[in-house]
Amino acid sequence: MKKLKIGICGWGNVATGLFNTIKNNNDKIRLNGNLDIEIVVIGARRDNPKCNPGDIKIERDIFDVIDNEIDVVVELIGGVEVARDLILKAIKNKKHVVTANKAVIFHHGDEIFNEASANGVKVLFESSVCAGTPIIKLLTEELSANNVTKIAGMLNGTSNFILSNMEEGADFKPILELAQKEGYAEPDPTFDIEGMDAAHKIGILSSLAFGTPLPPGDFYVEGISKIEKIDFKYAKEMGYTVKHLAVCKNNEDKIELRAHPVLIKDNSYLANLKSVRNGIEVETDLLGTLHIAGSGAGQESTASGVVSDLVHLANSNINISKSTKKNKCDLIDFLSLSFQYYFYIKAEDIPGVMASITSMFAEKGVGIESIVQKEDLKENMVPIVLITDPFIESDHKDLVTNILNLDSVNEVRSIRIETD
Amino acid sequence: MKKLKIGICGWGNVATGLFNTIKNNNDKIRLNGNLDIEIVVIGARRDNPKCNPGDIKIERDIFDVIDNEIDVVVELIGGVEVARDLILKAIKNKKHVVTANKAVIFHHGDEIFNEASANGVKVLFESSVCAGTPIIKLLTEELSANNVTKIAGMLNGTSNFILSNMEEGADFKPILELAQKEGYAEPDPTFDIEGMDAAHKIGILSSLAFGTPLPPGDFYVEGISKIEKIDFKYAKEMGYTVKHLAVCKNNEDKIELRAHPVLIKDNSYLANLKSVRNGIEVETDLLGTLHIAGSGAGQESTASGVVSDLVHLANSNINISKSTKKNKCDLIDFLSLSFQYYFYIKAEDIPGVMASITSMFAEKGVGIESIVQKEDLKENMVPIVLITDPFIESDHKDLVTNILNLDSVNEVRSIRIETD
Numbered sequence: 003m004k005k006l007k008i009g010i011c012g013w014g015n016v017a018t019g020l021f022n023t024i025k026n027n028n029d030k031i032r033l034n035g036n037l038d039i040e041i042v043v044i045g046a047r048r049d050n051p052k053c054n055p056g057d058i059k060i061e062r063d064i065f066d067v068i069d070n071e072i073d074v075v076v077e078l079i080g081g082v083e084v085a086r087d088l089i090l091k092a093i094k095n096k097k098h099v100v101t102a103n104k105a106v107i108f109h110h111g112d113e114i115f116n117e118a119s120a121n122g123v124k125v126l127f128e129s130s131v132c133a134g135t136p137i138i139k140l141l142t143e144e145l146s147a148n149n150v151t152k153i154a155g156m157l158n159g160t161s162n163f164i165l166s167n168m169e170e171g172a173d174f175k176p177i178l179e180l181a182q183k184e185g186y187a188e189p190d191p192t193f194d195i196e197g198m199d200a201a202h203k204i205g206i207l208s209s210l211a212f213g214t215p216l217p218p219g220d221f222y223v224e225g226i227s228k229i230e231k232i233d234f235k236y237a238k239e240m241g242y243t244v245k246h247l248a249v250c251k252n253n254e255d256k257i258e259l260r261a262h263p264v265l266i267k268d269n270s271y272l273a274n275l276k277s278v279r280n281g282i283e284v285e286t287d288l289l290g291t292l293h294i295a296g297s298g299a300g301q302e303s304t305a306s307g308v309v310s311d312l313v314h315l316a317n318s319n320i321n322i323s324k325s326t327k328k329n330k331c332d333l334i335d336f337l338s339l340s341f342q343y344y345f346y347i348k349a350e351d352i353p354g355v356m357a358s359i360t361s362m363f364a365e366k367g368v369g370i371e372s373i374v375q376k377e378d379l380k381e382n383m384v385p386i387v388l389i390t391d392p393f394i395e396s397d398h399k400d401l402v403t404n405i406l407n408l409d410s411v412n413e414v415r416s417i418r419i420e421t422d
Numbered sequence: 423m424k425k426l427k428i429g430i431c432g433w434g435n436v437a438t439g440l441f442n443t444i445k446n447n448n449d450k451i452r453l454n455g456n457l458d459i460e461i462v463v464i465g466a467r468r469d470n471p472k473c474n475p476g477d478i479k480i481e482r483d484i485f486d487v488i489d490n491e492i493d494v495v496v497e498l499i500g501g502v503e504v505a506r507d508l509i510l511k512a513i514k515n516k517k518h519v520v521t522a523n524k525a526v527i528f529h530h531g532d533e534i535f536n537e538a539s540a541n542g543v544k545v546l547f548e549s550s551v552c553a554g555t556p557i558i559k560l561l562t563e564e565l566s567a568n569n570v571t572k573i574a575g576m577l578n579g580t581s582n583f584i585l586s587n588m589e590e591g592a593d594f595k596p597i598l599e600l601a602q603k604e605g606y607a608e609p610d611p612t613f614d615i616e617g618m619d620a621a622h623k624i625g626i627l628s629s630l631a632f633g634t635p636l637p638p639g640d641f642y643v644e645g646i647s648k649i650e651k652i653d654f655k656y657a658k659e660m661g662y663t664v665k666h667l668a669v670c671k672n673n674e675d676k677i678e679l680r681a682h683p684v685l686i687k688d689n690s691y692l693a694n695l696k697s698v699r700n701g702i703e704v705e706t707d708l709l710g711t712l713h714i715a716g717s718g719a720g721q722e723s724t725a726s727g728v729v730s731d732l733v734h735l736a737n738s739n740i741n742i743s744k745s746t747k748k749n750k751c752d753l754i755d756f757l758s759l760s761f762q763y764y765f766y767i768k769a770e771d772i773p774g775v776m777a778s779i780t781s782m783f784a785e786k787g788v789g790i791e792s793i794v795q796k797e798d799l800k801e802n803m804v805p806i807v808l809i810t811d812p813f814i815e816s817d818h819k820d821l822v823t824n825i826l827n828l829d830s831v832n833e834v835r836s837i838r839i840e841t842d
């Protein structure tokens with residue numbers, strides 16, 4: 003049996019979850035994972051009243067963890083810059099690294115991987131995307147004979163929790179507050195609900211799937227904060243629901259990368275992942291469409307992913323982060339993509355309003371697939387809901403502005419439709 | 423990079439799919455899988471007009487493949503007894519074995535694994551369950567820190583194709599004929615539609631998940647041939663659909679194992695896997711509920727799984743089939759399990775018929791959750807549809823017999839309801 007001595011940096015929920023998992027599921031890990039894990043040291047700035055580490059050595063300065071006689075540093079402190087420094091110090095000291103930190107991998111992954119390669123150690127990060135749901139090993143090992151062409155995922159549990167509840171009739175604000183109360187959302191939820199968390203994750207998956215460096219951070223990202231409950235009602239009438247989707251696609255060596263709300267068919271796989279679940283749909287040349295879904299957060303799930311990284315470190319010759327990569331990550335200009343759109347337009351209930359709105363679309367050469375004036379009349383305003391034919395993204399912003407400039411219109415909201 | 427010399431036994435669709443995959447996706451396999459695969463020899467009783475193997479040596483006696491200078495025998499001949507002999511000969515000649523053959527693993531897996539262990543070689547079989555959808559490596563490697571408590575799967579593509587089409591209004595017989603025409607069903611479809619294929623697969627997954635020997639073959643298996651189109655209509659009215667489910671559950675060291683049609687909630691994950699798709703739902707202590715689904719058949723998908731086995735063979739210390747197993751596989755007596763049931767009863771439309779039927783349930787102490795006399799009146803017969811409370815399986819057969827013995831009843835059909 004293989005043996006690994008590890009040091010854990012961080013002593014919050016995820017770290018104590020890992021501690022308990024290694025203690026409680028030790029037999030399973032030894033038998034199935036061919037691995038004996040010894041926790042040698044824990045980097046804890048302060049004690050955690052919920053977990054007693056027993057006789058294990060505690061370092062109050064997490065950087066001192068690295069100086070112990072260990073094979074692997076498990077980075078569970080979160081954040082970006084300190085985590086980067088910690089990981090780079092570990093690598094320079096010839097320690098392997100396992101991390102659950104998507105932000106540090108997204109922002110500094112290439113530097114970290116190059117440094118690891120130069121020092122003959124490995125960096126693994128299964129839990130950085132969808133916690134322990136083994137999406138990264140699936141992509142990199144199990145599908146190693148496959149050319150991946152597309153990944154579409156619901157990668158942020160908080161957003162999915164909120165949208166799933168809005169689908170059932172909740173309003174955005176109270177359900178966000180509930181999510182915070184239940185611990186699904188952070189006290190400052192910006193990172194989740196504005197799409198950055200999902201963006202980091204799809205960036206990591208894209209890099210792994212298409213063998214490029216990590217993408218630049220300026221691809222198109224939009225969160226869920228502008229979605230309204232009424233959008234679910236109108237979407238449903240047309241056989242859709244609203245989800246937050248992160249997508250990467252390989253298109254003749256250019257990468258399409260984006261994370262934003264979409265209308266998707268309500269009988270599709272991703273539409274049926276509710277609450278905090280995460281899931282991805284992978285398209286490959288050999289396997290066709292593959293789905294995997296599971297809990298996207300939680301200390302035990304994250305611990306499961308960290309252990310699977312340790313098992314992999316001890317037992318596999320494959321180096322997930324090795325430099326089999328192309329030199330650069332060329333992104334397709336988002337403005338050159340085409341989408342069908344759902345539009346919600348609130349306009350005065352006066353003769354000619356439909357004509358003036360539809361003429362805005364006609365001016366841009368945008369076809370309308372369906373248009374309905376709804377009856378939810380309030381203060382002489384009516385909602386007009388329409389679905390466009392596909393049109394190029396670069397016309398979208400202008401079109402919204404033009405419609406908003408109409409005297410009879412006081413609100414416009416548009417959501418892309420994901421068609422395949 | 424690692425190198426493996428392989429011999430392929432069999433030269434049908436799956437074998438030629440593997441040949442083409444190794445040829446076409448070679449770069450991907452080398453880069454991601456850290457593996458250079460050389461096909462040294464092919465065992466082909468006859469040429470395959472669809473595929474030219476070029477300069478590769480051909481053996482007309484597949485057993486002669488083993489005598490070549492190769493590291494791995496890839497068994498793709500199918501069947502049971504000859505495949506067993508071939509695999510055992512390969513093992514005795516210190517060759518690793520990769521097989522896509524669920525029947526030979528189910529019937530002779532333990533003998534094969536023991537022989538492999540004694541000879542210091544490995545046997546891998548990813549494609550034996552759901553083709554290349556990496557269910558086996560997920561269970562054995564990625565979840566190695568987890569205690570699996572339950573697996574429920576739709577493991578037979580033919581059955582799911584037929585049921586999905588019946589859900590849309592097709593009748594059993596013509597849709598089976600269509601499946602045969604499209605190549606989804608074998609000319610003799612018995613093995614698929616009577617549940618044996620799914621049974622073999624869940625037996626293999628159960629053994630891997632719970633660390634027991636392969637189960638005995640006499641657990642409860644029922645196919646889909648008695649399901650009628652009308653059952654989907656009534657199921658739908660109550661929020662269910664009909665699927666063929668294979669289930670294993672670990673219950674205090676006894677294993678619950680079964681494969682049969684069920685009513686499941688129509689908004690559940692498995693209910694939404696349509697056509698020939700396969701998928702499983704895994705419950706574990708750390709990850710909660712995990713889903714994975716993909717194409718359950720096809721030469722390219724199978725090839726993907728075979729290559730992932732070769733990558734694993736070359737690069738991993740983990741031995742999936744090693745004897746970490748308990749000494750025996752104790753199955754729970756199926757007759758001791760309890761289920762809620764859907765009953766379809768065709769009875770004469772006469773006064774008192776409901777009373778006489780419900781009294782049969784009362785006699786057995788079986789509660790009725792709902793009962794409806796439907797209006798599809800034909801030849802003075804009415805369908806009566808009811809849902810029972812849970813009751814013990816050992817009372818089920820008697821109950822059906824008692825109802826059928828009523829003069830006013832001429833047809834009884836019952837389907838278990840899967841509740842969690």
